[in-house]
Amino acid sequence: MASSNKRDAILDAAADLLAREGRDAVSTRAVCKAAGVQAPILYRLFGDKQGLLDAVASRGLAAYIAEKRRITPSGDPVEDLRRGWDLHVGFGLAEPALYALIYGSPRPGAEPEGAKQAAEILAGLVHRVALAGRLRVPEERAARVVHAAGRGTTLSLIAMPEAERDMEAARIVREAVIHSITEPAPSA
Numbered sequence: 001m002a003s004s005n006k007r008d009a010i011l012d013a014a015a016d017l018l019a020r021e022g023r024d025a026v027s028t029r030a031v032c033k034a035a036g037v038q039a040p041i042l043y044r045l046f047g048d049k050q051g052l053l054d055a056v057a058s059r060g061l062a063a064y065i066a067e068k069r070r071i072t073p074s075g076d077p078v079e080d081l082r083r084g085w086d087l088h089v090g091f092g093l094a095e096p097a098l099y100a101l102i103y104g105s106p107r108p109g110a111e112p113e114g115a116k117q118a119a120e121i122l123a124g125l126v127h128r129v130a131l132a133g134r135l136r137v138p139e140e141r142a143a144r145v146v147h148a149a150g151r152g153t154t155l156s157l158i159a160m161p162e163a164e165r166d167m168e169a170a171r172i173v174r175e176a177v178i179h180s181i182t183e184p185a186p187s188a
Helices: 003-021 028-035 039-046 049-069 077-094 096-103 113-131 139-159 167-181
Strands: none
Touching: 003 028, 003 039, 003 049, 003 096, 028 039, 028 049, 039 049, 049 077, 049 096, 049 113, 077 096, 077 113, 077 139, 077 167, 096 113, 096 139, 113 139, 139 167
């Protein structure tokens, strides 16, 4: 098996274990067994278990990032920010184990590349709000507030049994955050 095929097989196995059984199931031994490779190959390709988890996170974020980049700007940058929030929450609910891997156990200075790209997209959405003259706080702070609230909201929803998820509470948080960082639209 070629090195790239082994890498893909290992990533597929790790992502499958993560989705089916959670982070604790993603041991190097279980991943190697599921991928049909020996441990030295995993360590050569990923360095260690954390390197593997980071690669799984970055790979899992790729589709989300592509979707987020496809958001076509509307005439209302605040509405675009809302859509970005909803996409973020939707990603977390569709991929709860992956989302928890990416955002649930932060390590200072060790954010997955895909998470950095998502933060850059958010910063771009916030910048458009600023260009429209509708931001009431500095751009960097606004992006941090939206990111922190969106992350906390999504992790809270993931922690709830699916039948009990309060999407209205998530909407209220979104609107409170948007209200706190933006000025009302100018009157026509």
